Amino acid sequence: MRATVIYAAGDVRVEEVPDPVIQQSTDAVVRVLRSCICGSDLWPYGSKSASEGPQRIGHEFLGVVEDVGRDVAGLKAGDVVLAPFVWADNTCDFCREGLQTSCRNGGFWGRDGIDGGQGEAVRVPQAQGTLVRLPVGEDAALLPSLLTLSDVFPTGHHCAATAGVNPRTTVTVIGDGAVGLSAVLAAKRLGAERIILMGRHEVRTDLGREFGATDVIAQRGEEGVERLLELTGGDGTHTVLECVGLKPAIETALAVVRDGGVVSRVGAPQYSEVAMDSGPFMRNITLTGGVAPARAYIDELLPDVLEGTVDPGRVFDRTVKLDEVPEGYRAMAHREALKVLVQ
């Protein structure tokens, strides 16, 4: 079959790889219907060293079960299923606490000999715990929105949920990428009435407004901070959802959070330290968030997607075929596309 392999920064190829087969009794093999490219895929696309060797890539996909190992209950060939962006047994203590990203028997797609999602099919380890059956057909119009449940929408939700967003909290979202926009949608869904989106790409912030942003700040750095404080009577907002992962973004987050407030971050940190010095200490600022345990939120978010109450699939603004995945990476890296769906 064909699948995507990353060789080095800027060097993504779709090539022939071995067909996946059941290797362990807890495996399933899934034929991929839709996958996509994640903002976090752009980190290796921007910096991977060729000396690390080629690696399968892609961690968001949904598809059709083709085969299951003998210890996989509740799934059969033909089921349409969603895979969260980590695989997990969903039975260990961490999983039961809703932290499947720390599963004692789980791991990440595309590492340690595990397939990536940007391919024709995937061997899914811990299939019973990992896969979620979707009550839709292979050609459902909802597939793009359902696919976002694999990562980007639960990641936005994780950011809002760990920040404690509710109808009484004001919210700042930093970043107008697909995660930032998903965080806007999640904050709105959790009842926030004031959502200030910091981003400077008008097409994206326009979608942010449709998702629920009440204000948009295009300025960055000190100017952006000043503007936000102006909008909030000098106080900042109760919660700040940091959806970028770069040092200036986390610095802005600390500058615009209200005393007693929460900065939640879901952008994979491209920095090593955060200035949690006596300033945030005297203001009782909490720093939370992290990699999102998507699986923990799917049961809650799925009904809203099925009913069309939310339409997180609108973050996809380009669709490519598997062979065109390298062009999809290029378009996302150059900000020509917000998020690329692979069909």
Place this chain on the structure above:
Amino acid sequence: MRATVIYAAGDVRVEEVPDPVIQQSTDAVVRVLRSCICGSDLWPYGSKSASEGPQRIGHEFLGVVEDVGRDVAGLKAGDVVLAPFVWADNTCDFCREGLQTSCRNGGFWGRDGIDGGQGEAVRVPQAQGTLVRLPVGEDAALLPSLLTLSDVFPTGHHCAATAGVNPRTTVTVIGDGAVGLSAVLAAKRLGAERIILMGRHEVRTDLGREFGATDVIAQRGEEGVERLLELTGGDGTHTVLECVGLKPAIETALAVVRDGGVVSRVGAPQYSEVAMDSGPFMRNITLTGGVAPARAYIDELLPDVLEGTVDPGRVFDRTVKLDEVPEGYRAMAHREALKVLVQ
């Protein structure tokens, strides 16, 4: 009257200062019955530069109301009252949210012309919001434990409460100073069954055991981390209460917290950055805590102190007269005394 003035590192004097009088209609004047020396007083005692000029000091006291301004309701001369370690109106939005440390009309003792607590009397601004009436006499045996409600016990409680300590969480407390021991007591009071105290002063950790610590780790640094991981099956604890404020302490905290867990800090940070890099991010670690809004917790903690369910005053292991305050600082700085009561 006499009061304590700090001139520079190591130079604390008790000297004659003007008697306090009502200056604003919201003031009260309180004659001090008991005050004490805080671990945080040791920071200026260790590093204050003489060029900053002399400053009144002390932020924990209880006493008897001598006079009140005409806008102070609910308090009258003769009332025994407790002062939390910040003064606050207790009516602004931050105060109503329980964050009196960020009061819009409040401030800190010993700054900007406000008296310090280590003296014979204190002018109390925003007296109606600041002072808490105590249903005891001037000579109550409970005065030391009641005095801890001014700072050290609510600070330990803030650390445990913001960490989310409950009967199902395991707890590490870093630091065997008065705040660390108070955090042990607070965690026990909140129902924690496993409390691991990291500290190396046996007299103190012995009191920690009486307060509720189930395990004590005397080793520090990597050795201490290894020992803690050994005790917790390699996982660390759900919550870590960091009661020191030095860089190695916050580093240890991040190393011993379980995936998905919370590090709460109440030791005033003597560092500028925290390594909240991709490690804690992938493990979904939350960093919370800060300066404790003692006032917010007094209503909850006071009944337990009055009933003797908890005895936080046991952290006082030396009593001095006002004239002996300089000796009290010396003893605490040299770790000869855990916490010094001023009578």
